[in-house]
Amino acid sequence: MRPNGWWTTAFWCCKTMQWIAGTGLVLFAIIQPMDESLKNLSIVGELIAALRPFSRPAVVAFGAGVVLFKYLAHLIGPPWVWAAIHAIFDEVRERAFKYKDGEPVHHHRVTLFEHVHFWRIWRLWLCFWQWKVGRFPWSGWLVPSARSGHTTKSCSTWFLAPDDADRAEGVVGQAWATNSQILVDKLPEVSESSSSTVIAEYATRTFVSQDWVKDRLGKPLPRSLCGVPIEVEGRIWGVLVLDSRAEDGIKSQKVTDLVDFVGIVLRHLLRRAK
């Protein structure tokens, strides 16, 4: 998930380093053509003369630094964008779900998944023993980027979304593959005591494998899901997912209205974050 303190710090570190590298680049670019005779002028002249021999490699190094830190800051995205997205998701959560009296808000969630390629899922690179045929880090994945609320932020569930769209997993994967808004509700309640028939039904209706469901039997699974593709500059950037632990927790008509609003805002915000 993006909008947390670590990412904000990392973004500002990158921006600071980019500024330092940019200043160094300009200074050494000025020093490089200067004459040796400057040495006689003052202490500054002596300093410049001493630095001159290193000016060529320094220009290259600082130039590379500017590019590198700019790229890293671009990958992380400006923190204000993610803070704004988070605030919008909290508002959507208030309006898009049917709440019962006393029900905790984290039973209903709004999550933004980003479609990424190999290098972004560093955990999958490290856990190379989990690689399988067609499930490599470079296969194409939908990974969570932002989520409503202040809990369940350490989500590490990602879904396969490869070029061969038939193999896309989850409701999120189907929304991405078909480029359509998909709503699945009235899913069966799955627990550790559930029969294999119930597990199979849940897996089929949510487009995941039975093993995927079995691995999560100890945790509460959503009983209604809605996936909406999100576009930036005409390309599918990712998928917005609304999930609820209630079997009819999503107000489908309300979602259609909200999606119009969120779709416009995300399109503009994510363009800034790109």
Next chain:
Amino acid sequence: MSTWLRLNRHKMNRPLRRRIKGAEVTVFLSPYDVPEAVRGGVDMSTGRFTIQFKYLGCSEDPDEPLDAEAEDGPVVLRVGRNSHRLYRIELDTESLGVDRVEIRVLKAVDDAIDDLSKRRQRPPNRGRYDVTRQALVERGHDLVRELVGGV
């Protein structure tokens, strides 16, 4: 160009029950594929009568480059390079003879969109052209009135 004519997005994007990989789901078109408004008029830069669609979150101009389809024909379609969404329809009013037959124009546009929807797209999505057609059905006569008035 005329002012934008608003379209009823909810009416055009009705939920459908579909079976995907053996599972029953409710499907809506992507909110980005349903046009918000349409307008028509003579484009001063090309001199052609142009029907323009406005989509969710886009200003007057689309936020992606446009590619032309069937550029030599009387009906030129301009689609988004990334999304393949139909943004503009340009009509050669002289060869279509619009001052005589309104129906002929709408039929020519419909055929051009039909050709476009049959072509292979990525990502696959035929519904987006059906909804564009629906927009033309909804506002077609207003646009043709503009066309006949403008020629």
